[in-house]
Each structure stands twice: as C-alpha cells, then as structure tokens.
Amino acid sequence: MQRWQGAALAVVLCAGCLDPLVDDDPGYSRWIRPAGTPIPSAYEDPQINRKIDLNDGATMPSVALKSGWAEGQPVQYWDFGAGKRTAIPAYSLVRCGTDGALVPVDHLLITDAIPGDTDYSPFRAVQAACVTDKYTNELIPSLEAFNDAIDMGLIQDPSGVVPPSWINVPIVAPNAAAQLPMGPKPLLAYYRGSTVLYFDMQTQEGPFPYTAMPVPSPNVYEIVKPTSLMMPIKVIFSKTFADPADPSKKNPAYSPNWLVVTVVLTMAAAADDAVIASLKAESDLVTVGPMNMLTVKDKNVVTSAVATMNRVNRPFLVTPVAPDAVAP
Numbered sequence: 001m002q003r004w005q006g007a008a009l010a011v012v013l014c015a016g017c018l019d020p021l022v023d024d025d026p027g028y029s030r031w032i033r034p035a036g037t038p039i040p041s042a043y044e045d046p047q048i049n050r051k052i053d054l055n056d057g058a059t060m061p062s063v064a065l066k067s068g069w070a071e072g073q074p075v076q077y078w079d080f081g082a083g084k085r086t087a088i089p090a091y092s093l094v095r096c097g098t099d100g101a102l103v104p105v106d107h108l109l110i111t112d113a114i115p116g117d118t119d120y121s122p123f124r125a126v127q128a129a130c131v132t133d134k135y136t137n138e139l140i141p142s143l144e145a146f147n148d149a150i151d152m153g154l155i156q157d158p159s160g161v162v163p164p165s166w167i168n169v170p171i172v173a174p175n176a177a178a179q180l181p182m183g184p185k186p187l188l189a190y191y192r193g194s195t196v197l198y199f200d201m202q203t204q205e206g207p208f209p210y211t212a213m214p215v216p217s218p219n220v221y222e223i224v225k226p227t228s229l230m231m232p233i234k235v236i237f238s239k240t241f242a243d244p245a246d247p248s249k250k251n252p253a254y255s256p257n258w259l260v261v262t263v264v265l266t267m268a269a270a271a272d273d274a275v276i277a278s279l280k281a282e283s284d285l286v287t288v289g290p291m292n293m294l295t296v297k298d299k300n301v302v303t304s305a306v307a308t309m310n311r312v313n314r315p316f317l318v319t320p321v322a323p324d325a326v327a328p
Contacts, residue, residue, distance in 0.1 A: 029148035031193065035137035042194035043174055048114070052196070055115035057081015057313065058176035063199075065182070065317060068220075068235035069280045071244070075237060076317040078180065080170040080199075083257040083311035084121035085214040087166035088113060090189075091146055093155065096130035105131055109189040112143045114171050114196060122170035122313050123257065125163040125210045129155040141190035165207035166215070168256045168315055171198045182317060201315045205241070206250060217311050219292070220258035221285055225270040226303065229262075238282040241316045256315040260308045261286075261294065269301040 033039065043049040057080045065076045089112075093105035113120040129146070135154045140146050150157045172186070174197060183204060186197045208216075218239045222232035237258065243249040263285055269275045279285065279301075286294045286305045296302045 027152065029145060029152060031140075031142050031145035031148055032152075032154075033139040033141060033145075035139065037139055039139065039141050039190070040194050042114070042191050042196045044194075048194075049173065051116040052114055052171065053173035053175065055081075055120075056170065056172045056176060057115070058170070058172045063172070063176055063180055065180075066235070068237055070237040070240045071282070072280045073240060075240075077237075077314045078183070078317070080122060080172075080313040080315070083215070083217065083313040084123060085217075085311065086121055087123040087125040087210060087215055088119060088121045089163075090124040090126045090169070091143075091158070092126050092128050093131055093135075093140070094128045096156075102128055102130075106137075107140065108195070109169070109187075109198075110140060110143065110146055111171070111189050111191050111196070114191055120171075121215075122168055123166050123215050124169050125166045127158040127161065127163050129158045131155050139190075141195075142193045145193075162212070163210050166210045167207050168201040168205060168313065169198045170201070170313060171196050173197075182319065201256065204318045205254075205256060205315055208255065215257045216253075216255040217257045217259040218253060218255055219261045219282065219288070219307065220312065220314065221261045221263050221282065221305070223263045223265060223276075223279065223285075226264055226267055227270070229264065234276060234279060236279065236282060236285065237314075238288075241318050254316075256313055258312050258314050259292075260310040260312055261305055262308060263305045264303045266299075266301060266303050275301060 043052075059079070063078050063080070066079055068075050068077060091110040093107040094102040095105060096102055109126070111124070132153055132155060134152070138149070138154060140149050146155075149155045169189075171189070180199065184200050187200055188195045189198050218237070220238065221236040223234040223236065224230070224232055239254045240251055241254050243251045265276075282288070284297065285302055286297055288294060292307055294305045294307060296305055
C-alpha cells in the first residue's frame with residue numbers, strides 16, 4: 001500500500017532552542033470527514049454510473065436466480081458476469097482486543113476499484129485496520145483518507161498483515177441493486193469519496209482462504225447444441241457447495257469463480273430430450289486429467305469439451321447456510 005509521507009526540517013539559530021516549533025504529527029486531512037457528514041453517491045456522476053452499469057455483469061433490472069446442476073443435484077445461482085484470477089484489496093475498520101478479537105466498527109467497506117477499471121475484481125482480500133483511541137467515528141471514504149488516517153494515528157497500518165480470507169462482493173449499478181430473490185440486500189461501500197452499491201455474497205457462501213495465489217476456478221460446463229453454439233441449454237457445475245465428505249460443511253473445492261467449459265452435443269444427443277435430461281454431473285460429460293485435461297466420456301453424446309479462457313462469477317444460493325460458511 002502506497003502511503004503519503006511527509007517530512008520537515010527546521011533549523012533554529014537560538015541558544016537553548018531544542019523543542020520543535022510545530023507538532024510533528026499531522027492533524028488534518030482534506031479527505032477525512034467528521035462523523036455524520038453526508039457522503040454523495042457515485043451514481044450521481046453520469047460517467048461513473050454508466051461505467052458500472054456497462055461492466056457490472058448484472059442482468060437488468062435485477063439479478064435473477066438461474067438453475068443448474070452439480071454432482072447430480074439441482075442448484076440455483078446468480079450470474080454476475082466476468083470473474084477474475086485475483087482478489088484485490090479492500091479495507092475495513094475494527095477494534096482490536098488484547099485477546100486478538102476483532103470487533104467490526106460501524107463504518108463502510110473502503111474500495112478503490114469499480115467495474116470497468118482494469119484492476120477491478122469482485123473478489124476482495126479485506127485488510128482490517130485497528131482503530132486507536134484517537135479515532136472518534138470519523139468517516140474514511142477513500143484510500144487517500146485511509147492513508148491520512150494512518151499518518152494521523154487514527155488507525156494502525158495493516159499493510160504488513162496478510163488477510164486471512166477473501167470474499168465475493170460484486171459492485172453493481174442501481175438498476176441491478178433490487179433485493180436478490182432469497183438473497184442478501186445491497187450494501188454501501190466507499191469509493192473515492194462517494195458511495196457505491198454491492199452484494200455481500202459471504203452471507204451466502206462465507207469467506208474463502210486467501211493465499212495470494214490465483215483465485216480457484218473449478219469448471220462449469222455450458223452445454224450447447226451444434227446448431228446454436230452461443231446458447232447454452234444446460235449448465236453443470238463441477239463442484240457442490242456442501243462438502244461430499246461432510247455435508248454440514250462447505251466444500252473446500254467450491255469457489256464462485258468458475259472456468260467456462262463449452263460442451264458441444266452430437267446431433268443425435270441434441271435431438272433427444274431424454275439424453276439431455278440425463279446429464280447432471282461433470283462425470284456424465286468428461287473425465288478430468290492433470291492440468292485440467294478433458295476427455296469426452298461418450299462420443300455418441302458429446303462431440304467436444306473445450307475449456308475457454310473465460311471465468312465467471314456465479315455464486316450459489318445457499319439455504320440454509322452451512323455452519324462454517326459465514327465469517328466470524
């Protein structure tokens with residue numbers, strides 16, 4: 001994290017003058033706002049509103065649940081468009097206890113990237129900054145304000161601490177921010193001195209371990225007919241949300257970030273509704289070898305299965321939430 005650093009040097013030519021003329025600690029920031037200050041919406045800027053609307057991947061006017069299959073079981077999911085290989089930073093404020101407990105402060109999440117930015121990702125590795133005794137509920141609505149708050153001693157610098165987890169928090173335009181059916185309501189986050197809307201999918205899926213490596217992307221299979229290659233007729237996910245070894249827990253192989261595999265049916269299979277209905281799991285389509293090498297299981301059913309370069313953010317609807325699925 002880049003931080004503003006300042007220094008001043010004063011030379012005083014007087015006998016016995018050893019004390020500084022001014023306080024060394026910065027005491028003002030034009031980015032930090034007093035508690036209760038109204039923060040404008042980023043969507044009031046037509047360019048930002050259009051930028052997010054064009055790039056958030058959310059279906060207008062709302063994000064509708066879609067249906068698919070995973071390991072023979074029906075699933076429901078949301079489609080937030082493109083996924084990413086990486087999780088990017090976001091920042092939160094907490095009170096840090098002597099016992100190591102982190103108690104969230106009533107303050108919005110701080111972000112510095114929105115859909116349409118080249119470095120935007122819906123996946124966020126959240127760095128928690130401990131507030132100090134100097135903090136009196138000031139609003140820190142931007143990364144500049146966050147850095148100033150560190151210099152002013154309002155919060156502790158978290159840059160040396162590796163976040164333990166990442167979460168799925170896609171930012172969306174207002175026209176896609178109606179309450180998700182059976183899902184979380186939109187929340188506000190700070191973005192460069194204004195607010196934006198996002199869906200906190202960790203209420204459904206929980207957090208995921210952060211390793212600073214690419215975000216895991218298991219396969220999702222989009223089945224198409226040879227006569228309509230751009231229109232999937234069925235979607236099959238390779239992983240379930242529940243752990244096959246213990247259904248009360250989250251599957252460690254599950255991720256909302258899916259790698260798209262295009263599966264083309266044969267002409268005969270595409271014309272047979274019974275065959276299409278029988279396809280419900282990855283194992284019905286392919287066997288998966290090292291380096292995600294795919295081998296078609298039955299050439300009478302599937303002509304080809306090709307992994308694309310496309311990753312998509314498709315979180316599952318999880319009800320009830322698994323015991324370990326929600327961050328503490």
